[in-house]
Amino acid sequence: MSDNVLKGRGAQKNVHNRFFNDQHETLDEYLNFCEAEGEEAENNKTKYLEVFPKTFVNKVESPDVGMAFSANPYQGCEHGCVYCYARNSHEYWGYGAGLDFERNILYKKNAPKLLEQKITSKNWEGSTIVFSGNTDCYQPLERKLEITRKCLEVMLKWKHPTGIITKNSLILRDLDILKEMAKLNTISVNISITSLSEDTRRLLEPRTASIKQRLKVVKVLSENDIPVRVMMAPIIPSLNSHEILPLVKKVSELGARDMNYTMVRLNGQVAEIFKDWAYKTIPDRAERILNQIAECHGGNLNDSNWGRRMKGDGTIAQQVKDTLAIAKKRYLADRNMPVLDASHYLQLKNPQLRMF
Template sequence: MSTKEHLKGRGAQQNTPNKFLQHLYETREDFLEFCRLEGEEIESNTTQYIPIFPKTIVNKVTSPDVGMTFSLNPYQGCEHGCIYCYARNTHEYWGYSAGLDFERRILVKKSAPELLEVKLKSKNWKATTIVLSGNTDCYQPAEQKFGLTRKCLEVFLKYRHPVGIITKNAWILKDLDILKELNQYGLIGVNISVTSLSENTRRILEPRTASIQKRLKTIKVLSENNIPVNAMLAPMIPGINSHELLPLAKTVSDNGALSFGLTVVRLNGAIGQIFTDWIQKTMPDRADKVLHQIQDCHGGSLNDSRFGTRTKGEGKIAEQIHEMAQLARKKYFADRVFPKLNHDLHESYKTGQMKLF
């Protein structure tokens, strides 16, 4: 594969250098040419599942922009391959690249359910909604192999503890039975990510995710079962999907979503290089325009690290996006409220069963 060809089935088209490592691995043009002439693969594109052994599983979220206090990630890295994903940078903490490594080397925390149970039984723990997953998708393809998300949901149900879910995969419906049980006690809220109504856009932006129709069906099925759903119309990327905001909001509303959220894309850390390389290969005709519009939302940079503004953006383009969002909420969600989850039951279930006295 030459450096200008598009690697199908993946979002990132390269492995960016890891800022924490002293040495760099560089694939040179002469090596690529040698592999082509010899008919050899440069590297395997197969996903690897690598077990890791954390001591804890519940993470405190300190960012005021994220909208959660605690998160739980059964998997690190994500095979979905969304090109804009802010979580890519966290793969560098494990010694990997934020690029292709993030999609092809999935770290699996097999002890997640047991570690969660220890946390929920702790005398010092007070019920606070824990979100699956604040970093990488808990229903990515690895879930079909390991089933860690379902096992964690079983723990949440056992201890009557509130849990939120963020996903863009229809595989969540395989757990509809346990979601319905959790909902009987007001313990579950689901966030389904829908970034475009165009399947062509979805394929190149989020190559290994569920189709748009499957995601909309997921919202509908969950809503029909009275499970509260918030649609994440995020990120909004000027020149790619920002023009779809109003029809997106109407469509998720028509399928039963109670609310929606959004962010303006920011390309922090290595993601700026990964995204730039990707758009030059997938959308060369509008690459410069899109990159300039993203920069316009962040004071001339692809990234803004300031709390309070980094996910909202600034400037005229960002203002137009938020004005459309206000209009969409008034037009399609005026009479809807996403409920607060129940935090009152857990204390009585810390031993795994209801206290009598």
């Protein structure tokens, strides 16, 4: 590992916002002086900024991500996962996809109010809303602000179908709400676990919950009849691809009902961020890993084609697909995730439905 690795962060540098042309370029003589003198020009602290969106629930247009609607209490993510596809979305807020994504967190305190307005609107029909379609709804700031918890209270109040995607054990704080939702079959949880190795986890996801804690989440939720799917997302050739069988075996023992995966794809600015990270943190393996990622996407680090981009193509991608199929057949046979029930919500919203 290089001596100049920025500890506690995934991205190792900022990258230019592609929406800013030369007219928007910011010149700072102080920063330029510090760089020339070899001094640290900026601190590594995380900054938080409240934003005031007019809407909160987003329709998902992509047909291959497994959700129709998502909701994100936070933009940017302090977890710092170096591979995160959501990094590019930070550019729409005027920030960069690199260190800015991890160090400038935007939060939406009005999210619970906007959420209730949406699900009580005249034309809303109770489609499942998934929290964290973009960034993790249980990232560190949630411990203080509890925006996600307040949103879940709204969903429970209206008995509305809800999905959650997270890699943070903070979700166990809200076990009381999740248990009540599970009784109504209105909740399912997706836990992201990319590796069983803490060393790998620290490299890829420096500020996430430990593997031990995430495995605990699978166990505790399962023990409380809250359906859990584990997401091995992403699988990175020669980095964690060898862990598919042992990981599926482990989570099946803890009660997981399903397992899914994505192949890493380095979309937009993420390719530059990932390459910089790889050469600095795993220089002995960087070239091989990057070449194998490209092999999964027709010679490119990214593939934007729907239906192919999430799983990849070619020999390596096929090997991953086959291995996961074997693992699921061996360890997760006869298990499945439930179809969430919208009838409680519909009856609550329109009591006249009870007449039929």
